Amino acid sequence: MSETFQEQRSYIEMNARQRARQLLDPGTFHELLGPFDRVESVWLPKQDIVPQSDDGCVVAKGTIDGEPAVVIAMEGKFQGGSIGEVVGMKMAMAFHLARKDNEKGIPTRAVLSLESGGVRLQEANIGELVIAEIYSELVALRKHMPVVVVIAGNTGCFGGMSLAAGLSSYVIMTRQARLSMNGPEVIEQEAGLEEIVASDKPFVWSMCGGAQRYETGAADVLVEDDADEITNAVKELFRKGQPKVQRTDQYELYIKRIAAMDTSKQWMPEDIRKVWKEIAQ
Amino acid sequence: MSECKTAKRGRAWFEALTGKDGKMPDGPGSLMVAEAALGNEPAIFVGLAPDPNSRFPRARNAEVGLEEGFYGTRALRQVMAEDADKPVKRPIISVVDSICQAYGRREELVGIHIAAAAIIAAFAEARMAGHPVIALIVGRAVSGSFLTLCAQANHMIAFDDPEVLIHAMYQDAAARITKRTVEELNKLAEEIVPMAYDIRSFNKLGGLYRLMQVANPDAPCPQTLAEVKDALIQAIADARQSSRDxxxxxxxxxxxxxxxxxxxxxxxxxxxxxxxx
Amino acid sequence: METMNFEYPASTEVPKRACVGVVASGDLEVLLQPSKDSKSRVTIQTSVLGFKDTWKSVMDWFFGQYTDAADIVIHDAGATPGTVVLRLQQAVEESRS
Structure with a gap:
């Protein structure tokens, strides 16, 4: 038996602050706009909803593998990990400031730990505007330095933040996590049962769970729910540097693949795996 | 405000602005792309229109679907490549009347989040490369349609008209999810401006460059068309003057x-x- | 949503500030930091209406044993009194760690 054996610690069970601390090198966690700054949603109390002091998002500076870094961790349990004004703006500014540092010659890394149901409907249109600002900064930052997304927990990653995952350089997922633009309930509601039966959990996970996303190239690394394994995966990706091609630059490959699919019938997850394997580039 | 989920204006405005149908040789029928004169320079126009014959049954009403995202990205990337070495980049005008993103199993299996991200990255990088990017919102721009087709623009111009709608989610769905009635949502929107559904309330948030009065938003007449072109030309000039990235x-x-x-x-x-x- | 405030005399100092918990169904967030005088103040925002008496008795009990001069903010999403006490104790523990 190895002497270095350590008990596996769950990343999913950690809250956002613990996750940010976990992903940064030990002792380097320095939170920005922390809970004691009390920059909370001004829109939730007007609707009789109790706010959270960090609006469900922890931003912390520190180092990863000894290099300057910022981690943005969402708290999926607060308001379903929804993107409101404050959480969104914290994220946009973290990317913005990391980009500015990169432009100044300080090679700053950014990790985004996502748990998100999408835009916060109580702050709807401000959420939409802020999400656009997040995308703009993410795209500007990834030119200088890979942006790594971690999707681990049961909240999953839906709506606006699924697009942020699409824009990122690398996506790390657990089997428990889901990544999808529209949630299964919304698809069932809008498009009917012939598209998705939202209560069929095994099917939902087979469609957008971490394993399928990894097999079909929407996620780059599949990990166990192990805090150290996830931390190491993040470090490895930064050591690797930029991806050969950004996922959003693979449109020709996607065009080829969807052209080859028969849209006259409904698809199963294995249909995608098969065609993706046949048309690999 | 009408909840009717149709998008009829996109094609009318695209064709009026370009004089072309915008059909790409091997692209989906919903996607319109064309170059046309705007002021004294050529500009690229992109837009979506309903295509009842789309291969993807969930993307027949001017939704942003897989093909719209990936082929739209290809078109934008091609424009950027053609202008890469030119000192003056062509403006890109996104003519927007799109009801939302496509909801379907095929879409999620392929990864519509990647198709949407791809076109967002293309618009954003075009803007950062110096192409003035202007969104002209003539009708619907809900949820994914707003994020993909409008929001990365230097400037957004919207028609001041009850059929113009920018929002995170249609009101019936928002009512279901927040467990409120439509009446309750309307009442809330009076106080909570970001929740309101009318374009004038959206304009209060400061995201729009201009809210434009237009005489006949359904069918562009020569005078309205001239006014819209003037507004676009002004927005392009302002975008070029700005040093913001x-x-x-x-x-x-x-x-x-x-x-x-x-x-x-x-x-x-x-x-x-x-x-x- | 209901907001309430309580105040208690205090004698000792809070070593450092602490933040525990999440505003999620059945849970609460507790922020604890040193107060500027020899009093403790608690501000509670809760999503559940009509339990002011229960909150008061939980706080009376807690401040019967806790003597640090703290400003405490509670954001509650319907936690039971047991969970409230647990989170308060965690906050105190963190403030002394």
């Missing part, structure tokens, strides 16, 4: 000072604390 000028507006005070506070505190850390 981000979207934060939307926080400098009077609307943002009133309704996004918390955004401004977060921005300022983040800058201060980042530099201290």
């Amino acid at each position: 981000d979207l934060f000028d939307r926080l400098e507006t009077e609307g943002a000072k009133t309704y996004r005070a918390q955004s401004i506070k977060v921005r300022d505190m983040m800058i201060e604390q980042w530099n201290q850390a």
Whole structure:
């Protein structure tokens, strides 16, 4: 038996602050706009909803593998990990400031730990505007330095933040996590049962769970729910540097693949795996 | 405000602005792309229109679907490549009347989030490369349609008209999810401006460059068309004058000072604390 | 949503500030930091209406044993009194760690 054996610690069970601390090198966690700054949603109390002091998002500076870094961790349990004004703006500014540092010659890394149901409907249109600002900064930052997304927990990653995952350089997922633009309930509601039966959990996970996303190239690394394994995966990706091609630059490959699919019938997850394997580039 | 989920204006305005149908040789029938003169220079126009014959049954009503995202990206990337070495980049005008993103199993299996991200990255990088990117919102721009087709623009111009709709979610769905009635949502929207569904309320948030009165938004007449072109030309000139490479000028507006005070506070505190850390 | 405030005399100092918990169904967030005088103040925002008496008795009990001069903010999403006490104790523990 190895002497270095350590008990596996769950990343999913950690809250956002613990996750940010976990992903940064030990002792380097320095939170920005922390809970004691009390920059909370001004829109939730007007609707009789109790706010959270960090609006469900922890931003912390520190180092990863000894290099300057910022981690943005969402708290999926607060308001379903929804993107409101404050959480969104914290994220946009973290990317913005990391980009500015990169432009100044300080090679700053950014990790985004996502748990998100999408835009916060109580702050709807401000959420939409802020999400656009997040995308703009993410795209500007990834030119200088890979942006790594971690999707681990049961909240999953839906709506606006699924697009942020699409824009990122690398996506790390657990089997428990889901990544999808529209949630299964919304698809069932809008498009009917012939598209998705939202209560069929095994099917939902087979469609957008971490394993399928990894097999079909929407996620780059599949990990166990192990805090150290996830931390190491993040470090490895930064050591690797930029991806050969950004996922959003693979449109020709996607065009080829969807052209080859028969849209006259409904698809199963294995249909995608098969065609993706046949048309690999 | 009508909840009717159709998008009829996109094609009318695209064809009026370009004089072309915008059909790409091997692209989907929903996607329109064409070059046309705007003022004294060529500009690229892109837009979506309903295509009842789409291969993808969930993307027949001018939704942003897989083909719209990936083929739209290809078209934009081609424009960027053609202009890469040119000192003056062609403006890109996104003519928007799109009801939302496509909801379907095929879409999620392929990864519509990647198709949407691809076209967002293309618009954003075109803007950062110096192409003036202007969104002309003539009808629907809900949820994914707003994020993909409008929001990365230097400037957004919307028609001041009850059929123009920018929102995170249609009201019937928002009512279901927040467990409220449509009446309750309307009442809330009177106080909570970001939840309102009318375009004038959206304009209060400071994100739009201009809210434009138009005489006949359903069927462009010569005079209205001339006014819209003038507005686009002005927006292009303003975009070229700006040295910004981000979207934060939307926080400098009077609307943002009133309704996004918390955004401004977060921005300022983040800058201060980042530099201290 | 209901907001309430309580105040208690205090004698000792809070070593450092602490933040525990999440505003999620059945849970609460507790922020604890040193107060500027020899009093403790608690501000509670809760999503559940009509339990002011219960909150008062939980706080009376807690401040019967806790003597640090703290400003405490509670954001509650319907936690039971047991969970409230647990989170308060965690906050105290963190403030002394």
